[in-house]
Amino acid sequence: MTKFLRLGPVGSEIPAVDAGDGVRDLRPLTADIDGAFLESDGLRRARAAASDLPLLEGAADLRVGAPIARPGAVLCIGQNYAAHAAESGNAAPTVPILFFKHPNTVVGAFDDIHVPPRAGKIDWEVELGVVIGTRARYLDSVDVALSHVAGYVVSHDVSERTWQKDESGGQWSKGEIAETFNPIGPFLVPADEVDAQNRRLWSTVNGEARQDSTTADMVFSVAFLVWHLSQYGVLDPGDLINTGTPEGVAMSGRFPYLKVGDVVELGVEGLGVMRQTLVSAPR
Template identity: 85%
Template sequence: MTKFLRLGPAGSEIPAMETADGVVHDLRPLAADIDGSFLESDGLRRARDLAAELPVLEGARELRVGPPIARPGAVLCIGQNYAAHAAESGNAAPTVPILFFKHPNTVVGPFDDIHVPPRAEKIDWEVELGVVIGTRARYLASEADALDHVAGYVVSHDVSERTWQKAESGGQWSKGKIAETFNPLGPALVPADEIDPQALRIWSTVNGEARQDSTTADMVFSVANLVWHLSQYAVLDPGDLLNTGTPEGVAMSGRFPYLAAGDVVELGIEGLGTMRQRVVPAPR
């Protein structure tokens, strides 16, 4: 399996590719970053084809792991896309996809801290399959075309502040979703042709205790359906991130306490890797 990474200090990440033999290659001879331009130009395929010619990135294992895509133009999110999660939220499964947005500066690395804003009291975890758009999806004719526009998949963490989401957003959800660091992403982007997005185990733990454990086969709306559906309303651009919903097992269910400073959340998806974040107060 091939993994695309961005390694190094925040804001100065180096684009990289780990091949199946575990060697990490420097992508800078091919691209300045793993961004929409690189993805749209078939960069993932070109990098794999040229792997033997790319230099090894020395010291890669010691570098910080950043989000595997550069700052996306849009972060689109789907709510209640697992029937059991809709039920624990007190709702029936939706009949059409529920859409909300996150600010691009929510996206941070997979091992970066989650910053709890002032006044926040109900911080919740949500592991999600992230879909990265590779080529522009504009008013697609059919669902059958949708996956051709997907570059790859990644583990995504849709952090939420539930009071802000439910009581302070005027019927919308975004205020509870848009705080800085509220979307850790990574550790790697795996090309779409190496993953079946509807057959992946997806899970999370808090302080080592199990919380979520499900499979993407239980999605109400598949990845293909979501990409096709959203393209009827918006033009999806290369590098955009689509979060596809979370399974049951969140704090909002009432079964678990909300996150507090010092807690550690681990999240993973089969084939895509694992990430880990510590919860800390936001800097003033």
């Protein structure tokens, strides 16, 4: 399995690749893992050249940043697992529910989650994240949709439920757009190395199990979502799609909401494990 990473301090991440023989520096090929790199067949070129790239000295000691540079758009699908829709008090949707997150929600896999002032109902949501590789413009069919996917990541779609349900005027985004509310990573795996509809995904809070499901239970598949979204707008390289979360969130009423000091761990089979601590947001 090939792992694409961005390592180093916030704003100065080094693009890297690990094809199984050590973490290699991608800077001879690209300045960053961004839309331009993905659109230029960068993942394939990097895999082909990986053994000739220099080893990245001290890689193990570097911060793990988001594996893609700041996306232009973060598109999120709501209630895409029937059991999660049910625990939210709703039937499974008949068409995908779309909402958005601000690009500055995207942070690294082990970065802290900042709890904003007034936030009282912070909820966790493990998701399969889809990274667009080539522009998807009003696609003709579902059959061609996956050819526009660069790869997959673990995504944590953090939500503030009061803001989402009571203060958003009928839409959800106020509860989704707080800074740091979408850690992703720890690495990006190319699409042709992942069976996206057969991945276990899970989460824990302070070591206690919360979610445990499989992407086979999605209401709408990755291919359908990419095609469907492309009927309404143009998906650009580097855009991130969060494909929905399974049951087991705090909104179900079975678990307490998150608070400062809590630790959330999340994983998707084959895509790694993330860990975040909740801290008070800086002013």
